[in-house]
Amino acid sequence: MNPLIIILFGAGFIYLVFQLISWTFGAGFESTRNKPLKTIIKFANPKPEEKITDLGSGSAKILLALKDSKAKLYGYEINPILVIISKIKTRKYKNIYIRWKNLWKADLKNFNTIIIFQFFHLMPRLEKKILKECKPGTKIISNTWKFPNLKPAKTEGKIRLYIVPKI
Ligand SMILES: C[S@@+](CC[C@H](N)C(=O)[O-])C[C@H]1O[C@@H](n2cnc3c(N)ncnc32)[C@H](O)[C@@H]1O
Numbered sequence: 001m002n003p004l005i006i007i008l009f010g011a012g013f014i015y016l017v018f019q020l021i022s023w024t025f026g027a028g029f030e031s032t033r034n035k036p037l038k039t040i041i042k043f044a045n046p047k048p049e050e051k052i053t054d055l056g057s058g059s060a061k062i063l064l065a066l067k068d069s070k071a072k073l074y075g076y077e078i079n080p081i082l083v084i085i086s087k088i089k090t091r092k093y094k095n096i097y098i099r100w101k102n103l104w105k106a107d108l109k110n111f112n113t114i115i116i117f118q119f120f121h122l123m124p125r126l127e128k129k130i131l132k133e134c135k136p137g138t139k140i141i142s143n144t145w146k147f148p149n150l151k152p153a154k155t156e157g158k159i160r161l162y163i164v165p166k167i
Contacts, residue, residue, distance in 0.1 A: 018079045022056075025078050025102055027119040031061050032143055039159040040115060043141050046071035050112040055103040055126075060086035060096070062115055067093045074111075076101045108133040117143035124148050130164060138164040 022028045032040065040062060046052055048070035054062045057075025059082055066073055067090075075090075075098045077083050083100040090096040099106075108114060108130065116126060127147040130140055140162040146152070152160040 015081070018081050022079050025104070026056055026122055027117065029058050029079060029082060030117070031058055032117055036143055036157060036159050037062065037065055039156045040141055040143070041065055043154065043156075043159065043161040044113050044115065044139065046113065051110055052113040052115065053106070053108070053111050054115045055106065056116065056118055057086060057098065058082055058117075060090050060098060063096050063098075064090060064093075067096060070095060071112075073097065074099065076103045076106050078102050104129070108138075109135065111138060113139040113141065115141045115143075118145065120145045131167065134164045136164050136166040140164065 019028050044052060044066065046066055046069035050071040051074065052066060052071050053074040053076060055076050057063060057077045060075055063073045063075050063086075073096045075086055075096070077086060077098065077100065080100055083098055086098045090098060111134065114130065114134070118126065123145050127150060130138075134140075140150075142160045142162065144158045146160060147162065150162045153163050154161040
């Protein structure tokens with residue numbers, strides 16, 4: 001068999017295995033598109049020294065879009081291929097930290113803003129985690145999917161901004 005075909009099949013197989021890991025623990029990889037990204041940046045409105053995380057940071061597109069804000073930007077990503085790609089893409093920026101970590105194990109209490117683009121069936125569990133760990137006033141920006149109980153403070157297209165309430 002042609003070695004190029006073997007390499008292509010091998011790469012495709014490895015990619016599928018890592019997508020399966022993402023699907024097992026959360027959503028598969030899909031990059032946020034440019035129009036919703038503008039809304040995310042507007043809603044995040046980051047200030048220097050704030051801590052912002054993208055839970056399931058994919059290829060670091062959102063973190064890179066926020067890089068000039070001087071906020072501290074944390075990406076948690078379960079797919080090691082995307083972690084390597086993100087580390088390479090963000091290597092010049094001292095305010096971007098990419099972690100190979102399951103988002104369910106991330107401690108959310110110190111973040112000012114949390115960005116998520118996961119999948120509908122995870123939203124109830126994410127809502128519970130956020131309400132348990134986040135300080136009142138924390139901004140949560142969700143691409144596409146709604147929380148079951150929290151009401152958005154703002155909605156623009158598929159992007160919703162939530163503010164963690166005092167309980
Ligand atoms: C829909 S993509 C969003 C990528 C990026 N946030 C963006 O908007 O461009 C979801 C990402 O979450 C990652 N993911 C899924 N489950 C995860 C988990 N339990 N912990 C960390 N990352 C996870 C996937 O590998 C994928 O890269």
